[in-house]
Amino acid sequence: MTTKMISKVEGNVLVLEREFNAPKDVLFKAFSEAEHLRQWWGPRGWELTVCDLDFREGGVWHYCMKCVDESQGDFFGFESWGKAVYKKIVPNEKIEYIDYFSDAEGNESSEMPATLSTLSFEEHDGKTKLVNRAEYESPEALKTVLEMGMEHGIKETWDRLEEHVSSR
Numbered sequence: 001m002t003t004k005m006i007s008k009v010e011g012n013v014l015v016l017e018r019e020f021n022a023p024k025d026v027l028f029k030a031f032s033e034a035e036h037l038r039q040w041w042g043p044r045g046w047e048l049t050v051c052d053l054d055f056r057e058g059g060v061w062h063y064c065m066k067c068v069d070e071s072q073g074d075f076f077g078f079e080s081w082g083k084a085v086y087k088k089i090v091p092n093e094k095i096e097y098i099d100y101f102s103d104a105e106g107n108e109s110s111e112m113p114a115t116l117s118t119l120s121f122e123e124h125d126g127k128t129k130l131v132n133r134a135e136y137e138s139p140e141a142l143k144t145v146l147e148m149g150m151e152h153g154i155k156e157t158w159d160r161l162e163e164h165v166s167s168r
Helices: 024-032 034-040 070-075 139-147 150-166
Strands: 006-010 013-020 046-053 060-067 079-090 094-101 115-124 127-135
Touching: 013 139, 013 150, 024 034, 024 094, 024 115, 024 127, 024 150, 034 046, 034 150, 046 079, 139 150
Parallel strands: none
Antiparallel strands: 006 013, 013 127, 046 060, 060 079, 079 094, 094 115, 115 127
8 A cells, every 4th residue: 555645845845745654653763763764765776875874963864875776777876875964853753954965975065955854753543644844945946856856756765664664
């Protein structure tokens, strides 16, 4: 069963919502512990080959997703580096961070837009609604990441997250 992701664009803000069949503490743990992130982060056919996580306010998560699926053509073997800097963490409730494209050394990309992301976890009857509010510097910056296929990538990533938390 695939749960539908709700997506709304409001100027320079993208809001994504989805309900997961898991309590919020399980879902929160999936975002806050490296051993969980390694199991589900990234679209299908991609693996987290680097996952250096310091999950605390002011901490950094530096990671690399690598395409390991030969059927993805030119993407096969491609590495995508990212870096999250945690601003605010409320256990089992909220994670706020700035998400950057980066290189292998953790240097932030000046060509690609950064995102202020806020993840909210709302539990009802053992299920959790995840709300991801992603704010960009401009509507044009948001358009850039949407045109890169970011929404499809998040849908696949959240499908993998659902499979991960459902198996717990």
